[in-house]
Amino acid sequence: MNIVLIGLNHKTAPVEVREKFSFPEALLGNYLTQMLASPLVTEGLILSTCNRVEICATTDNIPECFDYLSQFLYENQKQGPSIPFKQFVQYLYYYSSVDAVSHLFRVSSSLDSMVVGEPQISGQLKEAFDYAMINKSTGVILNKLFKKAISVAKRIRSQTKISENAVSVSYAAVGLAKKIFGDLTGKTVLLVGAGEMSELAARHLINNGVKNVMVTNRNFQRAVELAREFNGTSIKFDDLEAEFPEADIVICSTGAPYYLIHCEMVESAIASRKNRPIFLVDISVPRNIDPKINALENVFLYNIDDLQSVIEANLKERQKEAEKAELIVSEEVETMDRWLKSLNVVPTIIAIREKVEAIRKLEVEKTIAKWRTEISEEQKEAIENLSVNIINKILHFPLSALKAEAHQSHGPQVIQTTRKIFNLEEEKKASSDPGADREPSDGSLSGLRDSTKNQ
Amino acid sequence: MNILFFKLTVLVYFAGTVVYLFYFSSKKDFLSKYALGITGAGFLLHTIAITIRTIESGHFPLSNLPEALSFFSWGMILTYLVLEYRYRIHILGSFILPLAFLSLISAAAFPNEIKTLQPDLNSTWFGIHTTFSVLGGVAFTIAFVAGLMYLIQEKLLKSKRFNILYYKLPSLDLLDHLNQQAISVGFPMLTVGILAGALWAGDVWGAYWVWDPQRIFTLVTWLFYLGMIHGRLTIGWRGRKAAYLAIIGFMGVVFTFFVVNLLVKGPHRFI
Numbered sequence: 138m139n140i141v142l143i144g145l146n147h148k149t150a151p152v153e154v155r156e157k158f159s160f161p162e163a164l165l166g167n168y169l170t171q172m173l174a175s176p177l178v179t180e181g182l183i184l185s186t187c188n189r190v191e192i193c194a195t196t197d198n199i200p201e202c203f204d205y206l207s208q209f210l211y212e213n214q215k216q217g218p219s220i221p222f223k224q225f226v227q228y229l230y231y232y233s234s235v236d237a238v239s240h241l242f243r244v245s246s247s248l249d250s251m252v253v254g255e256p257q258i259s260g261q262l263k264e265a266f267d268y269a270m271i272n273k274s275t276g277v278i279l280n281k282l283f284k285k286a287i288s289v290a291k292r293i294r295s296q297t298k299i300s301e302n303a304v305s306v307s308y309a310a311v312g313l314a315k316k317i318f319g320d321l322t323g324k325t326v327l328l329v330g331a332g333e334m335s336e337l338a339a340r341h342l343i344n345n346g347v348k349n350v351m352v353t354n355r356n357f358q359r360a361v362e363l364a365r366e367f368n369g370t371s372i373k374f375d376d377l378e379a380e381f382p383e384a385d386i387v388i389c390s391t392g393a394p395y396y397l398i399h400c401e402m403v404e405s406a407i408a409s410r411k412n413r414p415i416f417l418v419d420i421s422v423p424r425n426i427d428p429k430i431n432a433l434e435n436v437f438l439y440n441i442d443d444l445q446s447v448i449e450a451n452l453k454e455r456q457k458e459a460e461k462a463e464l465i466v467s468e469e470v471e472t473m474d475r476w477l478k479s480l481n482v483v484p485t486i487i488a489i490r491e492k493v494e495a496i497r498k499l500e501v502e503k504t505i506a507k508w509r510t511e512i513s514e515e516q517k518e519a520i521e522n523l524s525v526n527i528i529n530k531i532l533h534f535p536l537s538a539l540k541a542e543a544h545q546s547h548g549p550q551v552i553q554t555t556r557k558i559f560n561l562e563e564e565k566k567a568s569s570d571p572g573a574d575r576e577p578s579d580g581s582l583s584g585l586r587d588s589t590k591n592q
Numbered sequence: 593m594n595i596l597f598f599k600l601t602v603l604v605y606f607a608g609t610v611v612y613l614f615y616f617s618s619k620k621d622f623l624s625k626y627a628l629g630i631t632g633a634g635f636l637l638h639t640i641a642i643t644i645r646t647i648e649s650g651h652f653p654l655s656n657l658p659e660a661l662s663f664f665s666w667g668m669i670l671t672y673l674v675l676e677y678r679y680r681i682h683i684l685g686s687f688i689l690p691l692a693f694l695s696l697i698s699a700a701a702f703p704n705e706i707k708t709l710q711p712d713l714n715s716t717w718f719g720i721h722t723t724f725s726v727l728g729g730v731a732f733t734i735a736f737v738a739g740l741m742y743l744i745q746e747k748l749l750k751s752k753r754f755n756i757l758y759y760k761l762p763s764l765d766l767l768d769h770l771n772q773q774a775i776s777v778g779f780p781m782l783t784v785g786i787l788a789g790a791l792w793a794g795d796v797w798g799a800y801w802v803w804d805p806q807r808i809f810t811l812v813t814w815l816f817y818l819g820m821i822h823g824r825l826t827i828g829w830r831g832r833k834a835a836y837l838a839i840i841g842f843m844g845v846v847f848t849f850f851v852v853n854l855l856v857k858g859p860h861r862f863i
């Protein structure tokens with residue numbers, strides 16, 4: 138049984154291609170059923186976000202399964218002009234076994250994301266896994282794999298600083314506001330210009346405690362609409378100067394080709410605010426706020442380039458953290474690989490034979506030792522033969538059944554159970570890293586759950 | 593016995609200072625944990641040292657300059673530990689530990705044997721006078737440190753330099769708040785210290801107030817802080833201005849305490 142993964146993402150495919158291959162959530166169940174209809178696929182899961190589509194499956198035949206899954210993906214593209222299959226295949230990446238595991242862990246921990254460290258992907262992955270569980274499309278291997286992928290992402294988030302510090306303009310503005318005001322609770326934000334950027338920044342500020350939103354816009358109707366969205370107040374463009382001192386945070390984003398906010402305006406605002414600080418963000422190009430006001434006391438002005446420099450510094454920081462995260466990923470891949478290998482039937486058979494043979498030897502030697510000289514060579518041989526024959530005959534049934542079942546779809550689970558019956562896992566665990574597998578008791582439970590699923 | 597503990601304390605504070613200074617410019621956040629542990633241990637030793645000294649001398653340990661410096665240092669560390677617990681501003685330690693260490697080691701530069709106290713120094717008013725004056729000094733030092741940190745952070749924010757220090761320093765609002773709190777705690781303490789001193793002087797010498805340089809400078813400092821509090825409440829002196837004022841006020845405190853003590857003759861000469 139092998140793990141395979143095919144997919145396309147923002148690195149391999151342009152947005153025109155990606156958008157054709159996204160799977161709507163509501164239909165995910167149907168797609169999963171359709172995908173699993175093929176005997177090539179024993180377990181399957183689909184992860185579909187705006188930046189990527191990943192199909193992960195288990196199969197006995199890797200090359201054929203790759204073909205099948207590419208075809209499956211191609212056939213399920215959205216309506217509209219289609220690209221030739223040959224060209225489509227070039228957008229795809231194919232991974233199997235350890236590479237698939239490694240890729241998946243990198244995806245879940247956001248190392249493969251457009252913005253490294255952005256936390257949404259682990260949530261999306263968890264959702265995809267939940268959908269697969271509901272549709273019973275995963276079994277013992279993918280369940281283990283995806284649980285592990287989610288826990289790897291958690292581990293990386295807690296052990297590295299990969300998701301710390303803002304890497305988007307609106308988040309960067311929130312970060313700066315916090316360095317000035319500390320707590321944003323109860324602060325007032327004024328949006329000058331009702332563009333998308335200021336809307337986004339306002340949303341982040343509100344999520345961080347900002348209470349009042351004031352909106353002003355040349356087109357007053359638009360200001361009213363946006364203000365309503367935030368439960369805020371709209372201000373006529375001509376009243377900007379009168380209302381200006383109310384604002385702790387000002388986000389300016391208009392198309393005006395000149396300065397809307399001047400030194401005098403801010404100076405008088407600061408005076409009437411009794412020096413309470415004002416934080417201004419000018420994301421408009423050309424700029425709408427006179428840059429000279431940054432020199433005023435208790436006034437902090439940032440333009441788009443300033444924010445960009447925060448973002449770049451933070452991105453560099455994340456890149457360094459990503460290196461630490463890669464180490465964690467490769468460590469976890471190794472653990473997963475060890476587990477996958479244990480699912481292989483041959484080592485299991487060897488392990489059982491070795492274990493039983495060791496028991497037999499020990500018991501025979503004990504018995505012979507009791508008699509010492511009272512027993513002839515012939516008799517010794519007879520005892521040997523007897524014991525060998527007994528264990529061979531007894532082992533014949535489970536081992537041949539194991540060989541037969543191993544190639545069925547529920548094979549991994551049978552192997553897993555067999556290893557538990559013969560107590561092979563415990564010995565391996567005792568000898569290997571104790572922290573390698575953190576859920577020994579949960580493992581048996583999930584095994585039970587998996588077995589009901591496969592019946 | 594108390595000397596041994598003082599020496600140990602000096603060593604531990606030195607270690608704490610070194611680690612905190614490393615932390616100041618380092619990316620290794622875990623350093624602050626070590627530094628805090630060291631500081632806590634130092635504080636324990638220091639408390640033991642002061643307790644033993646009190647028992648050995650039989651009077652409250654604030655009768656001479658080294659004792660005052662030691663008590664000041666102890667008060668600084670205690671305040672730091674409280675602030676760290678309350679606000680988790682690790683980098684505050686990088687400012688306070690060096691000050692506490694310097695204050696304690698300069699105490700060691702003075703002759704430090706226990707002397708029998710002149711009877712006129714052994715009164716309740718004297719105890720209150722010294723304790724509150726030193727604790728007021730601690731508060732003004734905290735205000736000074738907060739002001740210094742404010743100016744650094746403001747500079748970084750204005751010049752858009754987002755370096756490690758920017759991330760480690762807390763928000764301007766918190767620093768300004770700290771400055772204000774420290775002064776509004778320190779001012780009443782200084783006031784009580786001055787009043788207790790006057791009452792004590794009245795008891796001992798029969799005159800509550802004499803215009804000697806020490807008292808003049810103390811009064812100037814007191815008026816300065818009064819003006820600062822007034823300015824904040826009425827005109828809204830805050831931010832950079834408040835930070836500068838806290839720094840100037842602290843200079844005044846240091847001047848009054850050291851220069852006048854060491855250079856001018858009078859009842860405040862400790863040695």
